[in-house]
Amino acid sequence: MKIAPSILAADFANLASDVARVAPEADLLHVDCMDGHYVPNLTIGPPVVAALRRHTDLFLDCHLMVDNPAVLLPAFADAGADGVTVHVELGDPRPLLDGIRALGMRPGITLEPETPFDAVEPYLGEVGVLLVMSVRTGFGGQAFIPEVLEKVRAARRIVDERGLDLEIEIDGGIKLDNAHLAAAAGADVLVSGTGIFHQDDPAGAARRMREVAVAARAAAR
Ligand code: DX5
Ligand code: ZN
Numbered sequence: 001m002k003i004a005p006s007i008l009a010a011d012f013a014n015l016a017s018d019v020a021r022v023a024p025e026a027d028l029l030h031v032d033c034m035d036g037h038y039v040p041n042l043t044i045g046p047p048v049v050a051a052l053r054r055h056t057d058l059f060l061d062c063h064l065m066v067d068n069p070a071v072l073l074p075a076f077a078d079a080g081a082d083g084v085t086v087h088v089e090l091g092d093p094r095p096l097l098d099g100i101r102a103l104g105m106r107p108g109i110t111l112e113p114e115t116p117f118d119a120v121e122p123y124l125g126e127v128g129v130l131l132v133m134s135v136r137t138g139f140g141g142q143a144f145i146p147e148v149l150e151k152v153r154a155a156r157r158i159v160d161e162r163g164l165d166l167e168i169e170i171d172g173g174i175k176l177d178n179a180h181l182a183a184a185a186g187a188d189v190l191v192s193g194t195g196i197f198h199q200d201d202p203a204g205a206a207r208r209m210r211e212v213a214v215a216a217r218a219a220a221r
Contacts, residue, residue, distance in 0.1 A: 001213040002027035002189040003206045004061055004169065007052075008043060008140045009193030015048070016055045022196060025206035028059040030171070030191045031081075032140075035066035038087070039138035046075035053080030061085070061129075063110065063171065065137045069096055077103035085110050085131050088119045097126055108169075112136060117151045121158070124166055129189070130155050134182075135172030140193040144173030149185040156186025179209045180216035187213075 005026050010018035019029065031049060036042040049060055059082045066072060069086050073096070076084055084100045085108030086093055093109055100107040109123050110131035120130060132151050135142040148170075155168045169189035170182045179190055190213055192206075199205040 001183060001210055001217060002167075003196075003210050003213075004028040004030040004189050004191045005196045005202070005206060006030040006032060006140065006171070006191050006193035007197075008032040009197035011197075012044070015052065018197060018202070019052065019056055019058075022202045022206055023056060023058060025203045025210065026058055028061040028083075028189065029056065030193075031060055031062045032193075033062055033064050033066060033072075034138065037067040038090075039065045041138045046072065046079040046081075049076060049079035049081050059083065061108075061169075063131065070099060073099050073103055073105075077105055081105055083108055083129065085129060087111070087137075088123070089115060093123060094126070097123065110171075111151070113145045113148050113172075117154045121154075124155070124158055124164060125162070127166065129167045129169050131169045131171055131191075132187070133172050134170050134174065137172075141198075142173055144175070144178050146178075146181065149181060152182065152185040152187050159186075174209075176205060176209055176212060179212045183213035183216040184220040186220075 005022045034041045034043040061083045062081045083106035086096045097107040106128040108129035109127045134148045167188045170187040171191035174192040175195035196202045
């Protein structure tokens with residue numbers, strides 16, 4: 001089980017120190033990049049990834065919620081992004097996935113809560129991560145949508161049957177009280193923003209989340 005704190009919920013004016021606080025309990029850092037077009041919110045992009053890169057060795061897991069990822073991929077690579085995940089809702093993802101790989105980053109694909117699993121199934125053998133959204137993209141702090149767990153289970157079955165080298169990541173509304181559901185369904189990576197950074201002890205929250213998830217996964221096996 002891996003924990004990926006989402007810096008969307010961190011203090012952007014104190015990003016380095018917020019990241020340093022959670023780093024001992026984090027496996028990746030989830031970076032939500034929104035362009036004000038694909039979603040009605042505007043966040044951060046390659047300059048902030050480059051700044052983060054100078055402060056951490058953690059895997060920088062960039063979730064692109066932008067209309068035109070292709071124009072930004074070289075900048076993300078130059079900034080030091082480790083992985084880039086793109087939305088299947090934008091259309092045929094293959095050119096983007098090829099571009100991400102060609103730039104030396106790990107390609108990922110993601111889908112909105114209302115998008116059926118069939119939309120991503122053809123690409124599972126071509127990506128390093130499937131990101132299952134458990135809230136509609138755009139904002140942190142929304143309520144977890146439990147119905148998406150069916151997609152996590154479907155992905156888990158395929159990964160296990162085919163022996164795919166694919167991580168299943170879940171993003172949105174993950175907190176200490178529902179992390180067990182995601183882990184039991186088969187998620188490998190839990191993204192959590194407010195569930196970590198808005199807690200009194202962010203590192204402790206991440207640590208407990210991992211413990212809960214590890215126990216739930218072991219019990220589900
Ligand atoms: C939503 C983002 C999520 C968000 C999660 O568009 O993709 O990564 O930061 O935040 P929480 O964990 O607060 O729902
Ligand atoms: Zn995200």
